[in-house]
Amino acid sequence: MATKNPKRHEKENPLFVAPVLCLLAFPVANPARLTSRKADFQKALARWYRAHARALPWREAPSLYKTVVSEFMLQQTQVKTVLPYFARWLGALPDFTALAGAPETRVLKLWEGLGYYSRARNLHKLAQAVAALPTLPQTPEAWRELPGVGPYTAAAITSISFGAPAAVVDGNVVRILARLTADDREFKDGTTAVKAFTTTADALLPAANPGDHNQAMMELGATICLRQNPLCALCPVADFCAARRTGAPERYPRLAPKKIEQVAVTRIWCEQSGRLLLHRADARARRLAHQHELPTAEQLGVTEAAARRGPLLACKKRSITRYRITESIHRLATPPTTLPAGLLWAPFATLDAFTLSGPHRRWITEILAARVPAPALPAQQCLDPRL
Numbered sequence: 605m606a607t608k609n610p611k612r613h614e615k616e617n618p619l620f621v622a623p624v625l626c627l628l629a630f631p632v633a634n635p636a637r638l639t640s641r642k643a644d645f646q647k648a649l650a651r652w653y654r655a656h657a658r659a660l661p662w663r664e665a666p667s668l669y670k671t672v673v674s675e676f677m678l679q680q681t682q683v684k685t686v687l688p689y690f691a692r693w694l695g696a697l698p699d700f701t702a703l704a705g706a707p708e709t710r711v712l713k714l715w716e717g718l719g720y721y722s723r724a725r726n727l728h729k730l731a732q733a734v735a736a737l738p739t740l741p742q743t744p745e746a747w748r749e750l751p752g753v754g755p756y757t758a759a760a761i762t763s764i765s766f767g768a769p770a771a772v773v774d775g776n777v778v779r780i781l782a783r784l785t786a787d788d789r790e791f792k793d794g795t796t797a798v799k800a801f802t803t804t805a806d807a808l809l810p811a812a813n814p815g816d817h818n819q820a821m822m823e824l825g826a827t828i829c830l831r832q833n834p835l836c837a838l839c840p841v842a843d844f845c846a847a848r849r850t851g852a853p854e855r856y857p858r859l860a861p862k863k864i865e866q867v868a869v870t871r872i873w874c875e876q877s878g879r880l881l882l883h884r885a886d887a888r889a890r891r892l893a894h895q896h897e898l899p900t901a902e903q904l905g906v907t908e909a910a911a912r913r914g915p916l917l918a919c920k921k922r923s924i925t926r927y928r929i930t931e932s933i934h935r936l937a938t939p940p941t942t943l944p945a946g947l948l949w950a951p952f953a954t955l956d957a958f959t960l961s962g963p964h965r966r967w968i969t970e971i972l973a974a975r976v977p978a979p980a981l982p983a984q985q986c987l988d989p990r991l
């Protein structure tokens with residue numbers, strides 16, 4: 605029987621009060637509340653950064669060249685992965701002039717294993733462009749004219765090296781700002797989210813030391829405001845954070861789920877007279893130009909079914925962006941009589957001199973190390989996601 609007393613209804617029916625609780629739990633995004641306190645926010649962040657910034661090699665005796673190299677290497681790559689590459693790079697190519705004059709093969713060799721090789725090629729071209737300029741560009745707009753420099757990299761380089769008033773906004777900064785403002789909007793992808801938070805990031809940027817502020821935001825995202833289990837108890841800007849007050853900061857930012865795609869690749873292991881068959885990607889390949897990899901069945905001109913009849917040497921899984929890739933490596937006993945374009949024989953004795961993509965160097969090393977004794981895996985151990 606329906607109650608005639610609305611007050612009693614509220615008390616007895618928890619669904620009735622749920623909207624009110626929801627509003628309390630997930631407050632409406634309010635960037636203006638944050639930016640109205642920006643001076644205090646900047647101070648709290650700067651104080652924490654001065655005390656807690658990690659000692660990273662590009663921050664010690666900083667230079668424009670170190671900043672540029674580190675920003676290129678850090679695109680899509682974690683600091684701990686970049687550290688040994690950065691040290692090796694600076695030792696071999698200490699400045700723009702050395703980099704501009706280096707052959708591309710050397711540049712790519714130094715980058716080997718870091719992935720996304722277009723970054724190395726762009727960095728090389730950028731050094732050549734900078735070396736040819738009469739004066740160094742100092743604004744984000746001018747840097748964006750250079751190879752491989754997008755809005756984030758331009759803002760990072762010019763704010764750190766020239767004090768340009770340009771806020772960096774990447775996934776880390778989006779996460780921090782979405783949480784600080786408890787922004788409940790769903791974004792269709794990272795790019796859309798970056799655009800949505802640029803105004804707030806710009807509004808929080810101080811006129812003095814914008815580079816330090818940007819680095820502090822990056823540092824906060826990398827060490828405190830983590831994607832999972834953010835360390836709110838240690839956070840220098842917790843007092844400004846609306847998401848923390850909801851008790852569910854990990855809820856932010858809200859990104860539409862990615863459509864995951866399963867891909868299967870059949871690769872060939874073929875050797876002859878102490879040489880291994882490799883495929884060299886041509887210069888137009890966006891991700892892997894001039895990198896060597898084990899050839900696919902298609903590159904070798906054999907059907908997948910025929911390739912899969914050979915013994916299975918390894919089955920590898922990896923993810924690249926939204927793709928979940930299963931790669932099975934099969935031995936081909938009889939080498940082709942003529943090699944299709946892009947294929948070449950690489951002597952095992954000089955394999956180190958070839959620029960191999962990171963996963964393929966690991967896989968080749970593993971297969972070579974494991975082959976005495978060399979039992980092939982039964983074919984069913986490699987589960988093809990399409991089956």
Ligand code: SF4
Pocket residue numbers: 780783784828829830834835836837839840841842843845846847848853
């Ligand atoms: S309080 Fe927590 S959620 Fe908010 S910014 Fe700090 S670490 Fe991130």
